[in-house]
Amino acid sequence: MSRAEEREDSDCVCSVGMKFTWDINDPKLPQDMKQFDSFQEWTDGYVRFIYSAEDKNAQRHLSGWAMRNTNNHNCQILKKSCLGVVICSRGCSLPDGSRLQLRPAICDKARQKQQKKLCPSCNATLELLPCRGHSGYPVTNFWRVDGKAIFFQAKGVHDHPRPESKSETEARRSSVKRRVNSPPFTPKRRLIETQVSYRRTHSSVPGLGCSCVCVAPQALGPALLSCVDSSDRISFIEPSFPQHYPAFQSPEPYYNPHNSLGDVSSGIQKPSNPRLYMGRPGYEFQGYLTSPSYPMTSDLCDPRVAPVLGSSSSSTPSSGSLSTSSSFDPQGKPPAGWKDLLKSSTPYGDNHHYYGADYPCRYPSNAPGSPAALQTIITTTTKVSPTRGSDTLRFITVLKSWPASSSYSTEVKVMEEPGGVIKSLSFQPEPLQTKTERADGCDYRYTYPNTYRYEDY
DNA sequence: TGCTGCGGGTACG
DNA sequence: CGTACCCGCAGCA
Numbered sequence: 001m002s003r004a005e006e007r008e009d010s011d012c013v014c015s016v017g018m019k020f021t022w023d024i025n026d027p028k029l030p031q032d033m034k035q036f037d038s039f040q041e042w043t044d045g046y047v048r049f050i051y052s053a054e055d056k057n058a059q060r061h062l063s064g065w066a067m068r069n070t071n072n073h074n075c076q077i078l079k080k081s082c083l084g085v086v087i088c089s090r091g092c093s094l095p096d097g098s099r100l101q102l103r104p105a106i107c108d109k110a111r112q113k114q115q116k117k118l119c120p121s122c123n124a125t126l127e128l129l130p131c132r133g134h135s136g137y138p139v140t141n142f143w144r145v146d147g148k149a150i151f152f153q154a155k156g157v158h159d160h161p162r163p164e165s166k167s168e169t170e171a172r173r174s175s176v177k178r179r180v181n182s183p184p185f186t187p188k189r190r191l192i193e194t195q196v197s198y199r200r201t202h203s204s205v206p207g208l209g210c211s212c213v214c215v216a217p218q219a220l221g222p223a224l225l226s227c228v229d230s231s232d233r234i235s236f237i238e239p240s241f242p243q244h245y246p247a248f249q250s251p252e253p254y255y256n257p258h259n260s261l262g263d264v265s266s267g268i269q270k271p272s273n274p275r276l277y278m279g280r281p282g283y284e285f286q287g288y289l290t291s292p293s294y295p296m297t298s299d300l301c302d303p304r305v306a307p308v309l310g311s312s313s314s315s316t317p318s319s320g321s322l323s324t325s326s327s328f329d330p331q332g333k334p335p336a337g338w339k340d341l342l343k344s345s346t347p348y349g350d351n352h353h354y355y356g357a358d359y360p361c362r363y364p365s366n367a368p369g370s371p372a373a374l375q376t377i378i379t380t381t382t383k384v385s386p387t388r389g390s391d392t393l394r395f396i397t398v399l400k401s402w403p404a405s406s407s408y409s410t411e412v413k414v415m416e417e418p419g420g421v422i423k424s425l426s427f428q429p430e431p432l433q434t435k436t437e438r439a440d441g442c443d444y445r446y447t448y449p450n451t452y453r454y455e456d457y
Numbered sequence: 458t459g460c461t462g463c464g465g466g467t468a469c470g
Numbered sequence: 471c472g473t474a475c476c477c478g479c480a481g482c483a
Contacts, residue, residue: 061461069462070475078462081474107459108477137474166460173459 015040017048017152024048024077024142024153033149041165043141043154051150058150061143064165065131065158066104070140081138082131082156083111085163088119089127103163104128133159 016037020030030050037049039057041064051058061067067080086102093099100119105111115126131138134156142153164172 069460070473071462071464071466072473073464075463105459106461110459140474 015047015049017050020048020050022048022151024144024151029144029146029149029151031147036149040152042162043152044139044158045154046156047154049152051152053145053148053150055150058143058152061141062166063141064162065139065141066106066163066166067141068106076144078143080141080143082133082140082158083138084129084131085160086114086126087129087161088122088124090119090122090124092119092122092124094121099161100126101161101163102126103166103169129160131156131158131160133157 016033016035022029033050033052036052036055039051039055039062040047040049041057041062043049043063043065053059061078061080063080066083066085068083070079070081072079083104083106086100086104088100091099100121102114105114111128115128117126118124119126133139137156139154139156139158142151142155144151144153163169
């Protein structure tokens with residue numbers, strides 16, 4: 001291992017997979033891996049990971065996202081594409097303020113049946129919000145086994161809320177079965193609420209998905225699960241988009257095999273979950289953003305970051321049309337439909353208008369009287385320099401604004417793709433918290449290196 | 458019953 | 471040719 005690689009080892013932002021320049025289609029992939037990424041359940045963005053062939057989750061090609069098999073006529077490479085998320089067509093808020101975000105059934109027939117069901121909260125129809133995060137097409141994941149490693153590559157940025165994780169869906173199913181023979185209310189309720197709070201807090205944590213912050217949930221997850229029957233967990237999850245910002249891995253029982261194996265190194269998960277977000281056009285910019293003088297960890301003090309921040313604050317568009325992200329497609333050739341999406345302020349002429357002007361109707365604010373739940377996403381893509389061939393180094397700036405009533409997350413992502421290091425940086429105002437949220441006693445200062453009050457904006 | 462992977466096939470650019 | 475997507479099938483839980 002070279003000196004440079006050794007140095008990279010200390011960089012918790014960089015995953016093993018991203019240290020190497022490879023593509024899933026390469027005839028020869030990196031060999032003799034001495035180190036593997038720990039499994040990432042919620043990958044997002046153009047990322048690569050290299051898992052150990054022993055990793056059960058990698059072997060199963062698991063993902064938190066609902067990924068279905070896609071035939072790419074290549075038996076070496078398993079390709080999966082994202083199905084999106086099933087939501088209430090009214091976007092109603094559930095009693096606890098969350099929104100229904102079901103995991104689409106993988107099987108086509110099962111999914112059709114699923115969509116015929118009604119929202120458990122308001123009896124409205126359910127709707128499948130498809131994923132269009134990869135140049136208008138669903139995000140795709142590629143899996144390839146090679147030697148002692150399982151190579152994972154993801155293309156696209158999920159442009160929809162997270163569905164339930166697979167284990168959550170399974171747990172709910174078994175729960176529904178069991179409820180037939182058991183009373184509807186159990187004393188577990190309080191613990192359930194505690195866990196929901198946990199999810200709410202941490203699913204809002206922005207993309208410092210690094211490692212340094214992953215100790216707590218791993219310690220916490222099993223502890224919680226030991227007292228909360230996972231099958232009784234709430235079936236609906238995080239209010240809409242704040243879910244995009246979990247730094248933590250879900251404490252799903254299947255999720256962290258390393259822990260149970262006593263893998264010390266996994267206590268601090270190496271890879272981050274670098275994500276970028278491509279906003280669908282049509283947002284009304286609320287103009288909250290400035291360049292805060294947030295502290296940065298050394299890992300995040302990448303000189304490349306600063307200009308991005310500067311540009312982000314100066315790239316405030318005056319209209320609702322934020323179509324500056326047209327070059328997301330690695331090939332630079334979005335399909336015609338996508339071009340239309342970029343031009344249109346109502347990108348989804350069909351029923352996919354959740355991100356359009358009527359978004360607040362679909363996703364009403366959780367707090368009565370608060371501003372409509374407008375989101376703002378600005379994406380700027382700056383071509384800096386080619387890294388190899390036609391690959392380009394891209395700086396992506398993504399800003400999101402949220403009403404004060406919800407978790408406000410702002411992220412600045414720096415992405416080098418497809419061959420390089422991904423760095424991500426994020427900051428957010430102090431999220432709303434309940435007293436139970438940090439009852440685990442974990443110190444999240446490392447999780448929230450940059451805490452801002454909403455007024456600061 | 459649903460998940461998963463495979464593979465034949467079509468459509469499109 | 472690459473990509474997306476549809477379909478059916480088989481194995482499995």
